[in-house]
Amino acid sequence: MIQVTHLTKKYSGKVVLEIPDLQIPRGQKFGLVGNNGAGKTTLFSLLLDLIEASSGSVSINGIPVQTSEAWKPFTAAYIDESYLMGYLTVEEYYHFLGNLRGVAKEEITSWVQDFEPFFNGEILGQKKYLRDFSKGNQKKAGIVGALIGKPALVILDEPFANLDPTTQIRLKKLIQEEAEKNSTTFLISSHDLTHVTEVCDRIVLLEKGVVIKDIETTPETLKQLETYFSN
Amino acid sequence: MPFTHFKTQMKRFSLTDLMSLRKKKFFRAPQWELKLGVRIFLGFVVLYFLAVFLSLGIGGYYLLSKHYPDTDPILLINPFLGFYFAVDLMLRYFFQALPVTEVKSLLLHPISKKAIVQGVLLRSLGSIFNALPLVVLLPFCIVFSIENGINFSLWIWFLALFCLSLSANFFTFLILKDNKKAAVFLVVLLLGYLLDYFFGLSISAYFARGLDLIYQNGFWALVPAGVLATSVVLAHNFLKQQLFLDKGLSKKKERIVGSNLQFFDRWEHMGFFLKNDLRLIIRNIRPRQVVLTGVLFLFYGLFFFTQDRYFDLPAALVFSGLFITGGFMITFGQYVPAWDSEYYSFLMCQNVAYRKYLKSKLYLMMFSVVVSSTLALPYLFFGSKVMLVIWAAGIFNFGFGSMITLYSGAFNTNPIRLNIKAKAFENTQNFSFIQLVFMLPKLILPLLVFYLPYQFFGFSGGLLGLVGVGLAGLLFQKQLLTLIVKTYQKKKYQTLQSFSKSVS
Numbered sequence: 001m002i003q004v005t006h007l008t009k010k011y012s013g014k015v016v017l018e019i020p021d022l023q024i025p026r027g028q029k030f031g032l033v034g035n036n037g038a039g040k041t042t043l044f045s046l047l048l049d050l051i052e053a054s055s056g057s058v059s060i061n062g063i064p065v066q067t068s069e070a071w072k073p074f075t076a077a078y079i080d081e082s083y084l085m086g087y088l089t090v091e092e093y094y095h096f097l098g099n100l101r102g103v104a105k106e107e108i109t110s111w112v113q114d115f116e117p118f119f120n121g122e123i124l125g126q127k128k129y130l131r132d133f134s135k136g137n138q139k140k141a142g143i144v145g146a147l148i149g150k151p152a153l154v155i156l157d158e159p160f161a162n163l164d165p166t167t168q169i170r171l172k173k174l175i176q177e178e179a180e181k182n183s184t185t186f187l188i189s190s191h192d193l194t195h196v197t198e199v200c201d202r203i204v205l206l207e208k209g210v211v212i213k214d215i216e217t218t219p220e221t222l223k224q225l226e227t228y229f230s231n
Numbered sequence: 232m233p234f235t236h237f238k239t240q241m242k243r244f245s246l247t248d249l250m251s252l253r254k255k256k257f258f259r260a261p262q263w264e265l266k267l268g269v270r271i272f273l274g275f276v277v278l279y280f281l282a283v284f285l286s287l288g289i290g291g292y293y294l295l296s297k298h299y300p301d302t303d304p305i306l307l308i309n310p311f312l313g314f315y316f317a318v319d320l321m322l323r324y325f326f327q328a329l330p331v332t333e334v335k336s337l338l339l340h341p342i343s344k345k346a347i348v349q350g351v352l353l354r355s356l357g358s359i360f361n362a363l364p365l366v367v368l369l370p371f372c373i374v375f376s377i378e379n380g381i382n383f384s385l386w387i388w389f390l391a392l393f394c395l396s397l398s399a400n401f402f403t404f405l406i407l408k409d410n411k412k413a414a415v416f417l418v419v420l421l422l423g424y425l426l427d428y429f430f431g432l433s434i435s436a437y438f439a440r441g442l443d444l445i446y447q448n449g450f451w452a453l454v455p456a457g458v459l460a461t462s463v464v465l466a467h468n469f470l471k472q473q474l475f476l477d478k479g480l481s482k483k484k485e486r487i488v489g490s491n492l493q494f495f496d497r498w499e500h501m502g503f504f505l506k507n508d509l510r511l512i513i514r515n516i517r518p519r520q521v522v523l524t525g526v527l528f529l530f531y532g533l534f535f536f537t538q539d540r541y542f543d544l545p546a547a548l549v550f551s552g553l554f555i556t557g558g559f560m561i562t563f564g565q566y567v568p569a570w571d572s573e574y575y576s577f578l579m580c581q582n583v584a585y586r587k588y589l590k591s592k593l594y595l596m597m598f599s600v601v602v603s604s605t606l607a608l609p610y611l612f613f614g615s616k617v618m619l620v621i622w623a624a625g626i627f628n629f630g631f632g633s634m635i636t637l638y639s640g641a642f643n644t645n646p647i648r649l650n651i652k653a654k655a656f657e658n659t660q661n662f663s664f665i666q667l668v669f670m671l672p673k674l675i676l677p678l679l680v681f682y683l684p685y686q687f688f689g690f691s692g693g694l695l696g697l698v699g700v701g702l703a704g705l706l707f708q709k710q711l712l713t714l715i716v717k718t719y720q721k722k723k724y725q726t727l728q729s730f731s732k733s734v735s
Contacts, residue, residue, distance in 0.1 A: 048580040052724040073582045082731070083577035087514040087649065088507075089487060099503050100582045127487055129514065131650070 007056035031200030086131030101149030288370035313435025504591030528558020552624030630704030
């Protein structure tokens with residue numbers, strides 16, 4: 001699904017990310033962990049062609065992201081609230097996304113009902129603009145928005161942060177279900193080691209822009225990671 | 232057990248502290264070098280206006296005393312001041328804003344609310360509207376004094392007016408956050424105008440008589456002084472009450488407007504984008520302000536067409552035609568793609584090709600030209616010649632002007648906060664030299680396009696030139712758009728980077 005080759009990113013001569021080779025197969029739930037400044041968001045931004053790589057390349061499904069836009073139809077992401085259009089209502093936002101991804105309005109209206117438990121009654125039918133939602137509810141709305149049209153690749157930056165415990169647990173279930181149903185590839189970064197090891201079947205640990213660990217998740221993974229981070 | 236003694240004495244948060252924060256904010260903003268340049272440029276503009284007002288003040292005295300040598304000039308001015316203050320209040324309402332983000336960031340620190348409010352009030356004194364009486368009336372009074380000797384009642388009159396102007400400054404705060412109060416205030420102004428116009432019950436005449444009274448008997452100046460004191464106290468108390476997150480510092484929760492725009496669904500993709508842009512415009516403060524400016528441009532022609540000396544100057548007619556039909560196109564279009572800056576990175580990883588995105592913006596601009604050209608129909612009153620010029624300019628804007636505006640947008644990397652008011656003369660955030668440079672092709676080019684054929688083939692030749700270039704723009708829209716898309720793509724990362732920098 002994703003092929004990263006000799007990818008580096010420098011800011012005024014200082015290397016902030018350096019990944020010689022990274023492959024993510026279709027349907028994998030890929031977890032990215034690392035302390036602040038490790039380069040998680042930088043990597044995601046490079047994958048989405050939001051910043052220019054200093055060298056190397058990224059291709060999604062064989063499409064080089066820097067020269068073609070053909071990866072966009074099957075890729076979705078929610079990074080932060082700048083991925084919302086603040087002056088729309090949730091429904092309008094979903095219809096906007098649906099239109100872009102070729103899903104009819106009626107279809108979205110019924111599809112989104114399935115997420116009522118996740119929304120906990122706080123998202124749909126609210127007579128207000130997205131900019132007036134709380135941070136947590138904005139995130140809920142944004143994450144579900146990223147799932148519209150069954151994209152093959154979904155990138156979520158810190159999806160668990162800012163959510164209440166109930167929603168965190170529901171989100172884990174949601175990701176697992178989506179991945180199973182549509183064999184969606186998920187890229188998830190998180191500071192919450194418990195959640196990320198539970199959801200993902202592969203964990204990559206970044207530090208100072210370099211891959212330190214690349215492990216398949218086993219029952220011991222959480223312990224391993226905790227030991228690593230406590231030193 | 233005794234209580235631990237915590238320090239409860241608050242440090243005085245002085246004006247210098249505030250100034251130093253302001254300074255840092257300015258120099259650490261993205262592209263501040265450019266902004267400094269713009270400020271300097273705007274400084275010259277302000278100097279120019281200053282000179283104009285100064286000459287108005289100085290020249291005004293001589294003009295009045297020449298034409299009406301037997302009347303005291305002050306008594307001639309007073310009848311107009313009521314109207315002046317009404318307009319002044321209205322303008323202040325539209326351009327004055329409570330600096331919410333700055334105040335918010337001070338709230339948690341050991342700074343007394345009183346100090347914060349005082350800071351806000353003090354800063355509001357620097358508004359350009361407060362400078363107006365100083366630059367016009369002060370020179371007027373000085374000249375008056377030089378010609379007629381020191382006259383105490385004159386200076387009391389001046390101070391009274393200055394007090395009133397400052398009161399307006401403080402009173403504006405009371406209505407800023409409250410739509411109901413603002414509505415009442417606007418209705419009162421309107422009623423005053425209607426009474427004056429239809430029933431001869433002139434409030435401004437009463438106001439003038441009051442000012443005459445102050446001029447004749449300085450004792451009465453206590454009234455405006457009292458008004459000023461009241462306004463300060465009221466504004467101070469009001470703002471202090473408002474310093475809560477759920478009060479004055481809250482975002483206004485708005486009703487949902489513009490949810491039914493099915494009309495646009497008939498044009499599949501384009502209609503869908505147009506719909507969204509219309510929502511952007513009606514639901515956010517900044518675009519609304521810009522649209523207002525665009526609407527004002529519709530009246531630009533009145534300035535030219537009513538004066539004979541412009542009427543015979545075809546270039547002036549073309550010039551106004553361009554503004555009448557392209558007012559919105561220029562004011563709105565020059566900030567494409569910054570209107571979407573708050574979520575630009577989101578758009579960039581959606582299934583929207585750049586071309587489609589830009590095309591929808593282009594269509595919006597073209598649509599606006601059609602609307603403006605239609606609304607310009609009343610100009611027929613000034614004759615068919617004027618109408619023809621306007622529509623020829625409209626066709627130019629429709630086909631080609633819109634392209635240039637869209638192209639210029641590629642170089643505009645300053646983000647826009649959609650829901651924050653822009654202040655008068657402080658709109659430097661989104662004003663850049665590049666936009667200024669692009670004003671040349673937007674205005675000079677059409678003038679050339681008109682003027683060259685005009686020189687050889689006369690008036691209709693000039694019009695045909697405009698129409699021809701407009702149609703050529705339409706004909707080659709595909710090719711031109713490809714060029715524009717390439718430019719935008721080249722600028723993509725730079726744009727993304729500066730859009731993601733927060734502006735406040």
